[in-house]
Amino acid sequence: MFRTFYIFLIIALFSLxxxxxxxxxxxxxxxxxxxxxxxxxxxxxxxxxxxxxAVNIPIDSLPLRVDELGPKDKQIILYCQSGGRSSRAKTFLEEEGFSHLKDAGGIDHLFSSASK
Known part of the structure; x- marks a missing residue:
């Protein structure tokens, strides 16, 4: 039983x-x-x-500055310190009709992703 669980866990972690x-x-x-x-x-x-x-548009200012993002089909990457605010920003922009969004999460993740 435990062996099956550990095999499943290893497969799940590898998939993630x-x-x-x-x-x-x-x-x-x-x-x-x-x-x-x-x-x-x-x-x-x-x-x-x-x-x-990067362009700085604080989460609290985003509703007032949506026009600065350009066309709604433009590729936009959002990030913050740890991922919470960028996730909220992505949700808001999706509700506004933006279709090509990526939430990079925290700034450290973005730096590590860009260097790959």
């Missing part, structure tokens, strides 16, 4: 790992193709460290 690598590869491809990278953290957080070329 391969999915994560696919997501990282897709993020890197989008960046390479010129996707708009949007940092939804505060201006202070952005000043301390941000992804090169």
């Amino acid at each position: 790992s391969s999915c994560k690598n696919k997501e990282d590869k897709e993020l890197a491809e989008w960046i390479e193709k010129g996707a708009l990278v949007v940092d939804v953290r505060t201006p202070n957080e952005f000043e301390r460290r941000h992804f090169p070329g």
